[in-house]
Amino acid sequence: MKEQLLQIKADAEAKLAAVDGDAALEQVRIEFLGKKGALTAVLRGMGKLTAEERPVIGQLANEIRAAIEEEIAEKKEALKTAALEKRLLEETIDVTAPGTTFPVGRRHPLDQVEQTLCDIFRSMGFTIAEGPEVEYDTYNFQKLNIPENHPARDTQDTFYITDKVLLRSQTSPVQVRVMEKQRPPIRIISPGRVYRSDAVDATHSPMFHQLEGLVVDKGITMGDLKGMLETFARQMFGDSTKLRFRPHHFPFTEPSAEVDVSCFVCGGKGCRVCKNEGWIEILGAGMVHPNVLRGCDIDPEEYSGFAFGMGIERIVMIKYAIDDMRNLYENDLRFLSQF
Ligand code: DAH
Numbered sequence: 207m208k209e210q211l212l213q214i215k216a217d218a219e220a221k222l223a224a225v226d227g228d229a230a231l232e233q234v235r236i237e238f239l240g241k242k243g244a245l246t247a248v249l250r251g252m253g254k255l256t257a258e259e260r261p262v263i264g265q266l267a268n269e270i271r272a273a274i275e276e277e278i279a280e281k282k283e284a285l286k287t288a289a290l291e292k293r294l295l296e297e298t299i300d301v302t303a304p305g306t307t308f309p310v311g312r313r314h315p316l317d318q319v320e321q322t323l324c325d326i327f328r329s330m331g332f333t334i335a336e337g338p339e340v341e342y343d344t345y346n347f348q349k350l351n352i353p354e355n356h357p358a359r360d361t362q363d364t365f366y367i368t369d370k371v372l373l374r375s376q377t378s379p380v381q382v383r384v385m386e387k388q389r390p391p392i393r394i395i396s397p398g399r400v401y402r403s404d405a406v407d408a409t410h411s412p413m414f415h416q417l418e419g420l421v422v423d424k425g426i427t428m429g430d431l432k433g434m435l436e437t438f439a440r441q442m443f444g445d446s447t448k449l450r451f452r453p454h455h456f457p458f459t460e461p462s463a464e465v466d467v468s469c470f471v472c473g474g475k476g477c478r479v480c481k482n483e484g485w486i487e488i489l490g491a492g493m494v495h496p497n498v499l500r501g502c503d504i505d506p507e508e509y510s511g512f513a514f515g516m517g518i519e520r521i522v523m524i525k526y527a528i529d530d531m532r533n534l535y536e537n538d539l540r541f542l543s544q545f
Pocket of ligand 1: 513514
């Protein structure tokens with residue numbers, strides 16, 4: 207019996223040495239230590255032993271059981287360590303490998319310029335007002351001193367939703383919306399989309415952007431308009447920029463002017479950007495017409511104001527010497543990624 211027990215120990219050790227996973231380990235445990243295992247089978251035969259032999263064999267059996275149990279526990283530990291080491295080895299990351307780069311977008315040049323314009327005017331105390339793109343005929347035209355059948359409507363033909371509702375052809379109606387709600391002093395700008403029924407070409411689009419400005423207070427003069435626009439133009443186009451006011455007509459301002467800046471490329475000598483003029487037209491402006499003030503319940507005897515409006519696409523095209531406006535709408539990344 208002693209030999210049998212020693213054989214079991216040797217067999218168990220041999221099998222344990224070959225075990226390579228938890229399932230196989232459990233098999234060995236059942237095979238040698240389980241209820242129907244080899245060790246139990248031997249112990250069942252102990253009844254046949256003599257009284258002297260029994261404690262000796264009993265002790266040996268217990269030692270062997272303890273030894274096998276310990277070896278199983280050791281093996282279990284070893285398997286665990288091996289598994290961890292294997293995982294660590296497999297999951298090593300090479301921190302020096304080049305990463306995946308994600309393309310980062312950027313702001314559209316129209317938006318960049320709009321932000322610059324807003325920053326400049328904000329620094330002069332203007333706040334930003336908004337108005338609807340779907341507008342009433344009254345606000346887009348009539349309250350701006352452009353009655354029905356006025357020839358000024360021809361140059362601003364737009365898209366009509368009904369007889370009385372249209373897509374605004376200019377940001378000027380925001381002037382009226384602000385003056386109806388707010389009492390002077392007023393100092394606002396309003397950037398936004400406008401629409402006209404123009405065919406698409408290098409300088410026209412049925413949708414484009416304008417930035418409107420309005421100042422109303424006691425004692426506002428054309429001198430204020432000129433000073434403010436000069437400050438703006440220097441910040442936008444450079445310190446040596448000069449302004450030129452040409453008399454013009456807008457129904458909602460009197461007097462009215464078209465305003466040019468000296469060419470910031472050639473300084474006024476004449477070049478491709480200014481088409482040899484030395485000057486570049488950038489906006490329309492004037493003193494708010496008394497009829498417009500009165501229509502908004504502001505007394506023109508007490509208050510006066512100036513207004514101006516510019517096309518943002520135009521400013522972008524001048525600034526970056528872009529000769530075809532369509533580039534601004536086609537979203538071709540080869541174009542856009544230059545800004
Ligand atoms: N709204 C005019 C246009 O679209 C531009 C303009 C001219 C706006 C003179 C003004 C202004 O506020 O005073 O052609």
